[in-house]
Amino acid sequence: xxxxxxxxxxxxxxxxxxxxxxxxxxxxxxxxxxxxxxxxxxxxxxxxxxxxxxxxxxxxxxxxxxxxxxxxxxxxxxxxxxxxxxxxxxxxxxxxxxxxxxxxxxxxxxxxxxxxxxxxxxxxxxxxxxxxxxxxxxxxxxxxxxxxxxxxxxxxxxxxxxxxxxxxxxxxxxxxxxxxxxxxxxxxxxxxxxxxxxxxxxxxxxxxxx
Numbered sequence: 516x517x518x519x520x521x522x523x524x525x526x527x528x529x530x531x532x533x534x535x536x537x538x539x540x541x542x543x544x545x546x547x548x549x550x551x552x553x554x555x556x557x558x559x560x561x562x563x564x565x566x567x568x569x570x571x572x573x574x575x576x577x578x579x580x581x582x583x584x585x586x587x588x589x590x591x592x593x594x595x596x597x598x599x600x601x602x603x604x605x606x607x608x609x610x611x612x613x614x615x616x617x618x619x620x621x622x623x624x625x626x627x628x629x630x631x632x633x634x635x636x637x638x639x640x641x642x643x644x645x646x647x648x649x650x651x652x653x654x655x656x657x658x659x660x661x662x663x664x665x666x667x668x669x670x671x672x673x674x675x676x677x678x679x680x681x682x683x684x685x686x687x688x689x690x691x692x693x694x695x696x697x698x699x700x701x702x703x704x705x706x707x708x709x710x711x712x713x714x715x716x717x718x719x720x721x722x723x724x725x
Contacts, residue, residue: 518616518620519545519616519619519620519621519622519623519624519625520623520624520625520642520643520710520715521616521625521626521627521640521641521642521643522624522625522626522627522641522642522643522644522645522688522706522710523626523627523629523632523637523638523640523641523643523644523645524536524539524546524626524627524628524629524632524645524647525628525629525630525631525632525633525644525645525646525647525682526630526646526647526648526679526682526690527648527654527673527676527677527679527682528654528658528669528672528673528676529649529653529654529655529657529658530647530648530649530654530679530692531647531649531657531690531692531696531699532628532630532647533628534692534696534699535645535647535690535692535699535703536548536626536628538696538699538700538703539626539703539707542703542704542707544622544624544625544626544707545615545619545622545625545626546625546626546627546628547611547612547615547616547625547626547627547628548628549608549612549627549628549629549630550628550630552608552611552612553604553608556604556607556608556611557580557581557583558580558581559578559579559580560579561580561581562607563581563603563604563607564579564580564581566603567581567586567600567603567604568581570599570600570603571586571589571590571596571600573585573589574586574589586600605635612627623710623711624707624710624711626645627640627641631676632644633677633681633682633685634676634677638685642715643687643688643715643716644685644686644687644688645686645687645688645689645690645706646682646683646685646686646688646689646690647689647690647692647699648679648682648683648689648690648691648692648693649691649692649693650693651679653692653693654679655669658672687716688706689702690702690703690706
């Protein structure tokens with residue numbers, strides 16, 4: 516059985532990545548959401564919760580889930596602690612991703628929705644990288660419209676993400692949401708159609724984004 520074409524979907528905060536992932540789902544394309552996976556792993560009974568509690572005492576909520584506020588405080592400004600947290604969580608996310616792909620063996624196309632796909636070398640696992648992008652002013656307006664978001668928080672998030680210009684340079688396909696989501700939907704439809712025709716040009720190799 517031929518394995519599905521794997522698209523890696525990524526994009527910086529406020530670019531419209533989640534909305535784009537929903538467009539793929541609406542076209543019956545299976546999508547694995549890395550953020551949702553982490554949420555489940557952190558939840559009551561989640562595989563990551565006891566491991567995080569052992570590594571960072573005092574970070575569990577009464578229901579057994581990870582208290583993200585306490586965890587954030589525990590790793591804030593401590594790069595070595597953040598690396599330790601990532602070493603605990605990332606393998607669990609990869610296990611879930613592997614199980615997802617195994618379950619979609621008969622699909623034509625699947626999407627891996629990973630916010631830090633390029634930052635973590637995840638492009639090597641994909642046939643093509645799809646970057647969702649928008650002009651900086653559109654991104655800023657979207658993010659600052661979110662409840663509780665401040666300029667300082669937005670700046671801190673951007674500082675931890677690869678610049679959009681670099682993501683666009685490494686992309687195989689761009690989905691531009693700054694011209695409206697109807698335009699983005701047309702781009703998604705065109706991409707799905709290209710895969711169905713066998714016209715998608717796959718990545719040359721795992722070192723393409725290095």
